[in-house]
Amino acid sequence: MEDLLERLGNYLVWRIGKAEGEEVLVVRVGLASATPEFSQLSRLRNVSDEEIEQLARTGKLRVEWVS
Numbered sequence: 001m002e003d004l005l006e007r008l009g010n011y012l013v014w015r016i017g018k019a020e021g022e023e024v025l026v027v028r029v030g031l032a033s034a035t036p037e038f039s040q041l042s043r044l045r046n047v048s049d050e051e052i053e054q055l056a057r058t059g060k061l062r063v064e065w066v067s
Contacts, residue, residue: 013029013032015044016044016052017044018045019044024061025056026044026062026063027063027064028063029066041066
């Protein structure tokens with residue numbers, strides 16, 4: 001299973017940050033072929049490792065599939 005996930009990871013692109021005006025960690029994931037679609041979405045603000053841990057720990061997390 002790990003090998004399959006690692007091979008799939010070679011085809012994925014992701015962005016991690018906070019949505020503007022929200023205290024939510026957003027993880028956007030999509031296939032590499034969907035890279036142009038990422039630029040059509042609202043910008044994500046940079047977050048520190050500490051902020052990522054805190055938001056994830058408190059359940060303030062949203063995963064978005066980009067296609």
